[in-house]
Amino acid sequence: MNKTPKIINDPNACAAELLDGLVEAYDGAARKVGKGSIVMNDLPEGKVALLVGGGSGHEPIYHGLVGRNMADGAACGDIFAAPPPDIVLEATQAVDRGKGVLYLYGNYAGDVMNFDMGAELASDEDIEVQTVLIWDDVASAPPERKEDRRGIAGLVLIVKIAGAAAAAVDSLEELVRITRKARDNTRSVGVAVAAGSIPATGAPTFELEEGKMGVGMGIHGEKGVRVDTICTADELAPQLLEIILGDDLELGEGDEILLFVNSLGSTTQMELLIMNRALKPLLAEKGIKVYDTVIGDIVTCQEMAGLSVSVLKLDDELKKYWNMPCQSVGYSKMES
Amino acid sequence: MSKESLNLEEVVEMLDGVCDKIIASEPILSEADRNIGDGDHGLGMQRGMTAAKEKLAEGGFPSIDKALMAVGMAMMSSMGGASGAIFGTLFSNGGKAVAGCENFDSKALAAFLKAACEGVQARGKAEVGDKTVVDALAPAAEKAAETEAAPLEEALDSVAEAAESGKEASKDMVAKFGRAKSLGDGAVGHPDAGALSFSLIVQAMRDYVKP
Incomplete structure (x- = not known):
């Protein structure tokens, strides 16, 4: 590369x-x-x-x-x-x-x-x-x-x-x-399609064969669940959700969540939005209600390409703190 | 120079030699880390040892333990990350154990390495066999305990050899910590970069006493 x-x-x-x-x-x-x-x-x-x-x-x-x-x-x-x-x-x-x-x-x-x-x-x-x-x-x-x-x-x-x-x-x-x-109450999973680099040397932080994606790969290239051939957003969305919903956080009919689709660096907002489009009906099918959606590149590793999906299951108390306005360079939110 | 023990001034000189050795070894340490980690161990050690060398040049150490601890603090503070915590703890904890020693002899070496190993294990929770610096440090500390009655140059010879074999043994291990953990069997065949750093440190100590 x-x-x-x-x-x-x-x-x-x-x-x-x-x-x-x-x-x-x-x-x-x-x-x-x-x-x-x-x-x-x-x-x-x-x-x-x-x-x-x-x-x-x-x-x-x-x-x-x-x-x-x-x-x-x-x-x-x-x-x-x-x-x-x-x-x-x-x-x-x-x-x-x-x-x-x-x-x-x-x-x-x-x-x-x-x-x-x-x-x-x-x-x-x-x-x-x-x-x-x-x-x-x-x-x-x-x-x-x-x-x-x-x-x-x-x-x-x-x-x-x-x-x-x-x-x-x-x-x-x-x-x-x-x-x-x-x-x-929070679960995440990422997918990497290309490495970022170490700024001091320009060396990639990990090796990933071109055309492959590391499902579950960490933000520094730590080993994930599997390496597959890159697929479409519509094909990837159910795989990522399956990993999250297959974990021990019980999520089902009537539960409310925060949904965060994050870019690992160079993956564009366009791709995040296409992923969000793919995720929403799958969640709706299970009766899981998205209370708030966050889309952005907030947890990155230089120009690493890939994205992650995070879910936080809300209750009244967590919702109260989520609804408060906040302001920072990385994430800001108006009063809900 | 071939010595039974070192005075404060000589310990500082020896540590300066350790710094030079590690700074010069940056390429091989980086290469070792690229094989199993993210490739920044050499740069980190170089940064830490450069800071330690500056500290040693300032001088003014009242005792041997304080000089060793100063190396630890300089490394910890300038490196950060897991390596800074581990190598900083190694020198700081080891240094504390030789408080009151007016000369650095084989007995002091044994006390230094024992406390260094205990400190590193308490901080990092690694055991022998986990493919970390402990794989070179623990056998070195054991060897030092066995040779604490021998002249310093003999003891350091054996200790450097023990560290080297420990580092070699780490090649066949599957990592349980750090980034190498995520490689699973993929890291087998390569030594742990921290174990390599430590074996170079004791080599430099040996080379000072027995050039």
């Missing part, structure tokens, strides 16, 4: 420079903190804090989900690398308003180790920290081993709900409970 031309400066400075640019995009609502964090300005005293984070290069997540009724801050790592513990600590100290901090991030080994160390450092500073790991990728491990599952696009729905809840509740325990419920 030909190397995709990139309009950048120093290839080794991408993570730092994109963070500067992101902060600028907040036009004063957020600031850079320490070596590699972005934190909202004017966080009220006594607010329960929500901190997200992860490696850079997947923009707009995670740092672009910092916002009003969204995450209070994000700890950002280098390209595709978890943020080190000192950055996590700096971000934690900057978002803490005396009511504790929830760490919410994707379940990857590097992230878990570094955020855990950050939490230990924060605990030395008398800041209470709780963690909820995002593990929505049903293709990455069977349901009885959820703790081995990776976090993918469903994180956007979970962070949105957690961010709203963090603005409304008055204890860390309550935020943990709601966030866990949102996480436990």
Whole structure:
């Protein structure tokens, strides 16, 4: 595959420079903190804090989900690398308003180790920290081993709900409970048709034979369920839904869901909409009602081609937090 | 130079040599990682060891343990990711275990590697056989415990050999962690990149003591 031309400066400075640019995009609502964090300005005293984070290069997540009724801050790592513990600590100290901090991030080994160390450092500073790991990728491990599952696009729905809840509740325990419920009610599956590249080297992040698609493949090219010949959107939609509905989240007649069709980078909005068109009647057939649809490229891996489908099963409480307006660079929503 | 033990200044010199070795090994580490991971391990280690080398050049370490811990902190903070956490923990935890040692001898080496291995395993939850740095680190720590009465150059010779065989053994393992996990049997035949890094680290330590 030909190397995709990139309009950048120093290839080794991408993570730092994109963070500067992101902060600028907040036009004063957020600031850079320490070596590699972005934190909202004017966080009220006594607010329960929500901190997200992860490696850079997947923009707009995670740092672009910092916002009003969204995450209070994000700890950002280098390209595709978890943020080190000192950055996590700096971000934690900057978002803490005396009511504790929830760490919410994707379940990857590097992230878990570094955020855990950050939490230990924060605990030395008398800041209470709780963690909820995002593990929505049903293709990455069977349901009885959820703790081995990776976090993918469903994180956007979970962070949105957690961010709203963090603005409304008055204890860390309550935020943990709601966030866990949102996480436990979310399932995603992706399909990859071409790799993204490492900005510093231009090398592809994985190999995939031309004309093939990795069903269930992770956002860094982690092995999925199967590799097949690329098919049409109408043929793919039932396969993806089958993987999600075949999992242990009970979904049927009368259930209401959020549906998120996400591009992994270079897959176009046109393709996402065609996939959405294919998904809707299949859900309707099963009596599953889509309460809200999100279409966008929010969880990406550079110019990786492919898409993912995420489903979050709603109840009245989750719906209440979903309905709150939110504003961030990565995802915004008006009051419903 | 052939030595029974190293003083603080010599430990700093030895660590500087370790940094140089890893920085120069970037291409082979990247290549090793491309075979089983996403190919960025060499760049990460290079970044970490460059930061550690700068820290060592600043000097001013009151004791051997502090110099080792400074390498760990510099790596952890500059690398991030799983490698930063693991190699940072290796040097930081190992360093803590030699607090009070005025000289770095075979006994200190054994204490350093034992604590390094325990720290890495506690942080990363990997066991021997999981195709990680532990496959080179654990046998090295065991060998160091067996040779703690020997002169340092002899001990480091055996420890470097143990790390090298451990790294070689990782070739036949199926990965249980990280990106290599997703390759399943596809990673068999290639050594773990972290185990390779660690074996190069102890080789550089050996080469300093026994050039």
